[in-house]
């Protein structure tokens with residue numbers, strides 16, 4: 378997409394005027410700075426609170442007060458089946474069938490549960506491939522899964538790194554490494570969008586390459602869900618998990634989501650750890666011996682639904698769904714493109730954008746790698762009412778989120794960055 382962007386407030390405001398998603402901003406609470414909304418560029422870390430959450434939470438509290446245990450069946454959204462209210466929206470969100478998704482648990486827990494099913498090392502096939510520099514929780518999960526099966530992480534984990542001196546991992550290096558690992562590879566597990574660089578991987582190609590050597594392919598979509606449209610079913614992805622507190626605005630520690638391809642959901646040979654909520658729903662209260670998994674992603678649930686967490690998820694997904702992933706992505710490409718254009722005009726600070734410049738290889742996020750003074754710039758931004766996010770050792774991440782950020786936000790952020798010219802004095 379080639380745009381003739383302009384570095385002016387009037388131009389940014391013009392783009393806002395023709396933005397069909399503009400009004401969605403009013404559905405969120407913005408933290409305040411000196412009596413005004415902050416410039417919130419941190420939706421890649423924690424999304425803002427939808428205004429509707431409070432009311433819906435009150436409703437749920439009232440249902441609990443009114444019904445007690447009978448709320449399981451008599452609440453407005455009965456707790457027994459609360460997780461079902463997400464199926465349609467989650468399926469649309471990640472490109473899945475309804476049966477392939479469920480809102481349950483939290484991200485790292487789900488990653489473990491899914492690896493228990495899909496990392497089943499045997500004989501020569503015991504290796505896991507992941508991106509170097511994955512989010513620590515993913516690294517720890519993979520490391521301990523490998524140890525649990527008695528392997529040495531140094532031998533069993535293959536990390537794919539960027540070429541020396543580069544920040545982005547070349548897709549062809551991933552595909553080549555998969556081919557070379559061949560039948561030693563049990564699982565390819567990547568973050569869909571790397572948290573640090575903002576690089577979005579070609580999940581379809583990686584999945585196909587993994588399958589060609591007989592390995593499973595699964596993804597942590599923490600930074601991709603709600604950010605980038607995906608077609609997990611059609612891409613034949615085996616499993617995926619994500620959190621709901623970033624681009625899905627469902628609150629800190631919000632309920633996670635999983636995808637398991639239908640061919641595995643209905644396969645009783647795929648081992649899963651049992652809990653009563655994963656058991657065949659119609660027999661749940663028969664109190665029989667013997668775990669009979671549901672034939673859908675719901676069989677990876679363990680416990681009864683965390684309803685209060687899910688209330689926020691319900692409110693937030695409603696807004697996201699109304700905006701629609703397609704429209705959000707269109708705006709997102711423009712908005713992040715605008716941020717990139719403006720950042721390239723900033724000459725007095727020593728940083729480079731390490732996120733791919735090709736929009737098909739990134740979502741909202743841009744990562745600015747500072748040669749020096751990164752932390753000082755970050756602190757100056759904070760002092761001036763910008764909430765961005767700092768990642769050691771020297772990266773500022775910003776994410777203009779199409780659901781609630783405006784072109785004016787992006788322009789104002791740029792103005793503040795321009796004014797950060799005497800770092801030592803700030």
Ligand SMILES: Cc1ncc(COP(=O)(O)O)c(C=O)c1O
Nearest residue numbers: 483484485512514568572599620
């Ligand atoms: C890529 C990735 N994986 C895992 C996590 C940890 O998630 P949780 O604490 O919800 O398990 C995060 C959190 O930001 C993340 O970005």
